[in-house]
Amino acid sequence: MLKLPIYLDNHATTPVDPRVLDAMLPYFREKFGNAASRNHPFGWAAEEAVTIAREQCAQLLNADPKEIVFTSGSTESNNLAIKGVAELYREKGKHIITAATEHKAVLDPCKHLESLGFEVTYLPVDRYARVSAEQVAAAMRPDTILVSLMFANNEVGTIHPIGEIGKICKERGVIFHTDATQACGKVPVDVQALGIDLLSLSAHKMYGPKGVGLLYVRRKNPRVRIAPIFDGGGHERGMRSGTLNVPGIVGLGKACELGRLEMQKDHDYVFGLRERMRKRLFDELDYISLNGHPEYRLAGNLNVSFAYVEGEAMMMGIKDIAVSSGSACTSASLEPSHVLRAMGVGEDAVHTSIRFGLGRFTTQEEVDFAAEHTIAAVRRLRELSPLYEMVKEGIDLATVKWSPH
Amino acid sequence: MAYSDKVIDHYNNPRNVGSFDKGSEDVGTGIVGAPECGDVMKLQIKVNDEGVITDARFKTFGCGSAIASSSLATEWVKGKTVDEALKIKNVDIVNELALPPIKIHCSVLAEDAIKAAVEDYQKKKSSSPAGSGSAS
Numbered sequence: 069m070l071k072l073p074i075y076l077d078n079h080a081t082t083p084v085d086p087r088v089l090d091a092m093l094p095y096f097r098e099k100f101g102n103a104a105s106r107n108h109p110f111g112w113a114a115e116e117a118v119t120i121a122r123e124q125c126a127q128l129l130n131a132d133p134k135e136i137v138f139t140s141g142s143t144e145s146n147n148l149a150i151k152g153v154a155e156l157y158r159e160k161g162k163h164i165i166t167a168a169t170e171h172k173a174v175l176d177p178c179k180h181l182e183s184l185g186f187e188v189t190y191l192p193v194d195r196y197a198r199v200s201a202e203q204v205a206a207a208m209r210p211d212t213i214l215v216s217l218m219f220a221n222n223e224v225g226t227i228h229p230i231g232e233i234g235k236i237c238k239e240r241g242v243i244f245h246t247d248a249t250q251a252c253g254k255v256p257v258d259v260q261a262l263g264i265d266l267l268s269l270s271a272h273k274m275y276g277p278k279g280v281g282l283l284y285v286r287r288k289n290p291r292v293r294i295a296p297i298f299d300g301g302g303h304e305r306g307m308r309s310g311t312l313n314v315p316g317i318v319g320l321g322k323a324c325e326l327g328r329l330e331m332q333k334d335h336d337y338v339f340g341l342r343e344r345m346r347k348r349l350f351d352e353l354d355y356i357s358l359n360g361h362p363e364y365r366l367a368g369n370l371n372v373s374f375a376y377v378e379g380e381a382m383m384m385g386i387k388d389i390a391v392s393s394g395s396a397c398t399s400a401s402l403e404p405s406h407v408l409r410a411m412g413v414g415e416d417a418v419h420t421s422i423r424f425g426l427g428r429f430t431t432q433e434e435v436d437f438a439a440e441h442t443i444a445a446v447r448r449l450r451e452l453s454p455l456y457e458m459v460k461e462g463i464d465l466a467t468v469k470w471s472p473h
Numbered sequence: 474m475a476y477s478d479k480v481i482d483h484y485n486n487p488r489n490v491g492s493f494d495k496g497s498e499d500v501g502t503g504i505v506g507a508p509e510c511g512d513v514m515k516l517q518i519k520v521n522d523e524g525v526i527t528d529a530r531f532k533t534f535g536c537g538s539a540i541a542s543s544s545l546a547t548e549w550v551k552g553k554t555v556d557e558a559l560k561i562k563n564v565d566i567v568n569e570l571a572l573p574p575i576k577i578h579c580s581v582l583a584e585d586a587i588k589a590a591v592e593d594y595q596k597k598k599s600s601s602p603a604g605s606g607s608a609s
Contacts (some may be wrong), residue, residue: 381484449492
């Protein structure tokens with residue numbers, strides 16, 4: 069039976085896989101020890117669990133376990149990577165390259181560094197939210213110390229040419245950081261093959277628990293050094309002090325293991341559902357457009373603009389379906405999506421965008437329900453829309469003199 | 474964000490949705506807002522010879538609060554004279570619908586739509602060569 073409401077917001081967070089939860093539970097109960105307690109069995113059990121989790125994480129990324137630094141999640145990992153590199157390499161240079169469509173957890177640390185005298189280039193993106201390796205190469209200067217570009221975009225699912233960018237960074241001797249929060253466990257992420265030096269990920273975007281993540285820090289070719297943000301007990305080889313979140317780390321490790329073993333299966337399943345939904349929406353509705361790259365995109369991402377229907381009104385119309393919108397009305401800041409704006413899709417397309425995020429636990433029944441109700445809501449709201457009426461009368465909205473407020 | 478019951482009611486059962494012939498002499502049309510701001514309201518009034526608004530219609534592109542504000546506005550203008558309609562203030566709409574601070578602009582837009590519709594009607598009246606009936 070279909071259970072309401074339906075969760076189609078898997079880019080915001082994912083439910084914890086029951087297998088992940090089962091792996092975690094003993095570390096809340098009988099195995100509650102501190103992994104840094106070296107002299108008794110409670111500590112040993114915790115340390116052993118962390119060691120196994122570290123291996124599971126490293127395997128997903130094709131990294132060495134010694135290159136994994138556990139953190140509280142991607143926001144911390146991004147801050148640690150960007151500010152940590154800036155502090156240790158400031159003698160070498162003060163220039164950083166990123167892109168306009170990055171998550172705030174990358175953009176805001178970059179802005180902070182600008183206030184300290186660093187210079188940041190925010191690369192523009194194409195209409196699919198992609199940057200090219202050529203753009204990165206052209207933006208490089210002799211004093212560039214870091215390139216930080218996300219693996220896959222959280223709003224529109226677009227995947228950057230990470231391998232090509234990694235290659236350019238290697239050639240120029242620039243450190244390459246990628247925020248792979250949306251990509252890990254969904255698409256192959258091989259830090260060796262792709263030339264990644266630093267990588268952020270979060271457990272809760274891949275069916276693990278909230279509040280835990282990691283930063284991958286390359287140890288050779290080149291050895292990357294970062295300054296810590298937290299000073300303290302010298303945990304995580306001095307890069308991240310603080311008692312390890314053992315149950316969280318166990319959950320992250322299990323999530324990484326499942327992500328690695330079930331990646332292809334998950335991908336094919338989610339992709340099939342997404343295409344089923346996309347086809348139905350595009351078959352039955354006119355004036356709709358796909359945001360993001362048609363090909364280089366996460367399997368679970370379906371970001372669509374329904375012209376002439378405002379995003380928040382749309383979400384009210386499909387209240388049994390949990391989704392997100394790029395509309396200003398749905399954001400706390402009243403600012404419309406900076407990602408869609410950077411893509412240049414037009415302000416009206418921003419206000420009418422809806423992001424459906426499908427995942428491992430989405431069912432075909434749910435997708436069919438969501439498609440049906442979305443179509444009905446769009447039709448109903450278009451009957452209410454003066455813009456739709458004008459377009460149907462043959463009026464070109466671009467020629468109308470509006471009264472912006 | 475939680476919506477008030479009244480906003481939800483207007484959203485689910487919007488009153489007076491539709492359009493009048495905007496070329497008609499007794500119809501005033503107000504279109505306010507802009508697509509790039511995320512809301513556009515069209516409000517129309519039908520006025521009789523006594524200057525009383527006998528009917529109203531709206532169509533709105535915007536969030537639930539914008540739809541509710543304009544739906545409520547059509548209810549309120551009906552039966553009022555154009556002068557009375559101009560006295561409807563956005564705060565009245567805010568209070569009736571229990572709009573939160575970030576949705577106040579929706580009520581402002583509805584007030585502007587009423588004004589624009591009345592203005593359009595009055596402009597038609599004054600430029601009408603026949604004086605259209607009530608020439609007193």
